Amino acid sequence: MTDPELSPTAPTGGTELSPTAPTGGTELSPAAPGGGTEPASAPVIVRALVARGSGAELRVERVRLPAPGPGEVRVTIRAAGVCHSDLSMVNGTLAARFPLVLGHEATGVVAEVGPGSQLTVGTPVVLNWAPACRACWWCRRGEPWLCADTTAPTVPRGETDDGVPLHLTLGLGALAEAVVVPERAVIPIPAGLPPAQAALLGCAVLTGVGAVRNTARVAPGESVAVVGLGGVGLAVLSAARRAGATTILAIDVAEAKRDLALAAGATDFLLSDDRLSKEVRARTESRGVDHAFECVGRAATIRAAWRLTRRGGAVTVVGMGAKDDMVSLGALDIFHSARTLRSSVYGSSDPDREVPVLAAELADSALDLGVLVSGTVPLDEAPAAFDRLARGEGARWVVTLD
Incomplete structure (x- = not known):
């Protein structure tokens, strides 16, 4: 999921983070030989990043997870991304229920399976925050990213150390030592990938790559503008380059994002200021771009992306914004420009099919995600990682766990 604000917010303190090598963490362990279904055990106590309320200080707390029930698994988390969508739930931009375990972008290893599970203990997996039911009208027509029953796993699960029921970000709560989730919310991946x-395959990468490949279907030789350079925006840049786009304009309010953008695949970096439209048209023979990707989730940046797009072009909204942030466009402009305005939910993707493809590309070094990882931190320093995210620093900070 993506940044609902392009401008950095004020810092809230916290310790400084030391950037690490792009891969970060230890390699994921392969499945145990033989595998097999394990009997369910008692509830377990783990440490997790918890928000007790909107605007409350983030704290690492002990929480109690239930044993996996029928069709459920417990996953030991190896790494989890710090995403702006989690921050938006904490600061009130997006609705949330509390206390809330943060995190929805993670990888780990299956540690325990419930009755009837088809997974094997020891299998490396990526978490899926929108698991499809495969039975609703949208799933049957091949649009699992619009599944009507994907919210089923979002009921409270587990409890705090003082007995209060826990809510989980997007049904996962992945910034924790372990999670218990429906089996359909995990996707097996090859062993040995850098955690x-x-x-990032489970959110930033799938969302960004899918927006380019599935939603916009960028073709070789086309021009692209990307507004907002968080983890998803950088993934869009990389995917546009791989799709063969020849003009790839990266746009942000922060000059500090320039080097990241160029490393991710941009041909040009442009500051979001009053000269932006002129700069874009100077690079597109005065037409505007074929495709603009809005990766912020604000009405103002959606309108900006609209203005940067040529007649007959397309604006793809990738950022998830607040429900009361209304977009206003002129009726005549909509008609005369013949532009398309659409959203891309989870990259218009089928995660069960596409995450393994991306994982194979990562394993073969065809997909380079190093530029997306600004650094890794232990779970105790996750609050500081959110402070850096709020200040607009880096691309993706990742929490790694042993």
């Missing part, structure tokens, strides 16, 4: 990069 800090593998974690």
Whole structure:
């Protein structure tokens, strides 16, 4: 999921983070030989990053997870990304229920399976925050990213150390030592992938790559503008380059994002200021771009992306914004420009099919995610990682766990 604000917010303190090598963390362990279904055990106590309320200080707390029930698994988390969507739930931009375990972008290893599970203990997996039911009208027509029953796993699960029922970000609560989730919310991946990069497959990478490949279907030789350069925006840049786009304009309010953007695949970096439209048209023979990707989730940046797009072009909204942030466009402009305005939910993807493809590309070095990982931190320093995210620093900070 993506940043609902392009401008950095004020810092809230916290310790400084030391950038690490892009891969970060230890390699994911392969499945145990022989595998097999394990009997369910008692509830377990783990440490997790918890928000007790909107605007409350983030704390690492002990929480109690239930044993996996029928069709459920417990996953030991190896790495989890720090995403702006989690921050938006904490600061009130997006609705949330508390107390809330943060995190929805993660990788780990199956540690325990409930009755009837088809998974094997020891299998490396990526978590899926929108598991499809495969039975609703949208799933049957091949649009699992719009599944009507994907919210089923979002009921409270587990409890705090003082006995209060826990809510989980997007049904996962992945910034924790372990999670208990429906089996359909995990996707097996090859062993040996760097955890800090593998974690991003479940959100930033699938969302960004899918927006380019599935939603916009960028073709070789086309021009692209990307507004907002968080983890998803950088993934869009990389995917546009791999799709063969020849003009790839990266746009952000922060000059500090320039080097990241160019490393991810941009041909040009442009500051979001009053000269932006002129700069874009100067690079597109005065037409505007074929495709603009809005990766912020604000009405103002959606309108900006609209203005940067040529007649007959397309604006793809990838950022998830607040429900009361209304977009206003002129009726005549909509008609005369013949532009398309659409959203891309989870990259218009089928995660069960596409995450393994991306994982194979990562394993073969065809997909380079190093530029997306600004650094790794232990769970105790996760609050500081959110402070850096709020200040607009880096691309993706990743929490790694032993």
